[in-house]
Amino acid sequence: MAAQVSGAEVERWYGAARTAAIAAAVPVAELDWLLLAWSDLDRLTLRLGTVADRPTVTLQAPLETLERQWQRRLGDRVPVQYLAGRVTWRQLELQVSPAVLIPRPETELMVDLAIAWRTEKWAAGALDDSDEHWADLGTGSGAIAIALADAFPAATVWAIDRDPKALAIARMNAQGYSHCPAPIPTPTPLQGPRCPSPLPAPDFPGDRLQFRCGSWCEPLASLAGRVTALVSNPPYIPTAELATLAPEVIHHEPTAALDGGPDGLDCIRHLIQQAPTYLRPGGLWLVEHMAGQGAAIAELLKGDGRYGSIEQHWDLAGRDRFVSAETLVIEASPIPPHPIPNQSI
Numbered sequence: 338m339a340a341q342v343s344g345a346e347v348e349r350w351y352g353a354a355r356t357a358a359i360a361a362a363v364p365v366a367e368l369d370w371l372l373l374a375w376s377d378l379d380r381l382t383l384r385l386g387t388v389a390d391r392p393t394v395t396l397q398a399p400l401e402t403l404e405r406q407w408q409r410r411l412g413d414r415v416p417v418q419y420l421a422g423r424v425t426w427r428q429l430e431l432q433v434s435p436a437v438l439i440p441r442p443e444t445e446l447m448v449d450l451a452i453a454w455r456t457e458k459w460a461a462g463a464l465d466d467s468d469e470h471w472a473d474l475g476t477g478s479g480a481i482a483i484a485l486a487d488a489f490p491a492a493t494v495w496a497i498d499r500d501p502k503a504l505a506i507a508r509m510n511a512q513g514y515s516h517c518p519a520p521i522p523t524p525t526p527l528q529g530p531r532c533p534s535p536l537p538a539p540d541f542p543g544d545r546l547q548f549r550c551g552s553w554c555e556p557l558a559s560l561a562g563r564v565t566a567l568v569s570n571p572p573y574i575p576t577a578e579l580a581t582l583a584p585e586v587i588h589h590e591p592t593a594a595l596d597g598g599p600d601g602l603d604c605i606r607h608l609i610q611q612a613p614t615y616l617r618p619g620g621l622w623l624v625e626h627m628a629g630q631g632a633a634i635a636e637l638l639k640g641d642g643r644y645g646s647i648e649q650h651w652d653l654a655g656r657d658r659f660v661s662a663e664t665l666v667i668e669a670s671p672i673p674p675h676p677i678p679n680q681s682i
C-alpha cells in the first residue's frame with residue numbers, strides 16, 4: 338500500500354538508517370538502493386541531500402515497513418537485491434526473489450563470450466540462422482536466456498530450470514523485459530541498483546523464448562543433434578564450502594543453485610556427458626565455474642573425447658571462471674564403392 342510521507346520524515350529515517358548501516362558494516366550504497374526502489378525519489382536528490390526539501394515523498398509502503406525491510410538487511414543479512422526485488426544486469430532490469438540466484442556481474446561475461454563465438458561462426462558461414470537454437474541450462478531469473486534472445490534475434494532460446502518457482506520468475510522477466518538505458522556502475526561486489534528509468538524493450542516475437550521445467554538437457558529431446566549452443570551457470574560450490582559462504586548467500590540464496598556436490602563438479606560432469614547428444618557437430622558448450630576449477634574441467638572435456646577447441650576464459654579480476662568447447666565434427670566416412678557384380682555374357 339503506497340504511502341505519502343513528508344520529505345523531512347524520510348530524511349530523518351534515512352539519516353538514522355545510514356548510521357545503522359555503518360555500524361553494521363553494510364555499504365551505505367545499499368540503503369540508497371533500497372530507498373530508490375521503494376520510493377519516487379531519484380539518485381540526484383539523495384546525492385544532493387535535498388530529500389527534506391520535498392513536501393511529500395511517495396513510498397510503496399509506510400515508512401515503518403521500509404524500516405522493517407532495512408532491519409532484515411542489517412540483522413538477518415537478507416541481500417538488498419531481494420528486498421528491492423530487482424537488479425540491473427547487463428542492459429536488463431530483472432526481478433529477483435529468494436527462488437532465484439541473484440545474477441552476478443561476472444556472469445555477464447559469459448554472454449559476451451557467447452556473442453563473440455556466434456559472431457565468429459557467422460562470419461565464417463558456419464551457422465544456419467533458420468535453425469538456430471540456444472539453451473540456458475539452469476536459467477534461474479532468466480538473465481542469460483533473455484540476454485541471448487535479445488542479442489540473437491533470429492535464434493530460438495530455451496530457458497530451462499528444474500525449479501518451477503525459478504522458471505515463473507524467468508517468465509515474468511521475459512514478459513516485462515525492459516532495457517536500462519544507462520546502467521549505473523556497481524557499488525558493491527554484488528550488483529548495481531536499479532536503473533533510473535527502464536525502457537520497455539520490444540517483445541520477443543512468437544515463441545522465440547521457450548521455458549521448460551526439467552533437468553538440464555532433458556527438455557530438449559526433440560532437438561537432439563540440432564542445438565547450436567548450450568550455455569550454463571550451474572551450481573558449482575563444493576558442498577563442504579557452502580558453510581563458508583557469506584550469510585547473505587548461504588542463508589538466503591537457493592541451495593539448489595549453489596551446491597555442486599563433493600568437488601563442485603557434479604553438474605558440470607553431467608553437462609559434459611549429456612551435451613554431445615543434443616549439440617549439433619561444432620556446437621558450443623559454455624559453462625561458468627568457480628575460480629580454480631577451469632583446468633579440471635578442461636581435462637574432463639579432453640578425456641571425454643567428443644570435444645575440441647577447449648578453452649579457458651578469465652574474468653576481469655583475472656580469475657578462471659569459464660570454459661568453452663565445441664563438439665567435434667566427425668567426418669562422415671566415405672561410402673565404400675559399390676561392388677560391381679560380375680557380369681557374365
Ligand SMILES: C[S@@+](CC[C@H](N)C(=O)[O-])C[C@H]1O[C@@H](n2cnc3c(N)ncnc32)[C@H](O)[C@@H]1O
Pocket residue numbers: 437438439440441444474475476477478479480481497498499500503551552553570571572573593594595
Ligand atoms: C547458479 S544458478 C544460475 C542461475 C542463472 N542462470 C544465473 O546465472 O544467474 C543455477 C540454477 O540451476 C538450476 N538447477 C539446479 N539443478 C538443475 C537441474 N538438474 N536441471 C536444471 N536446472 C537445475 C537451479 O535451480 C538454479 O536456478
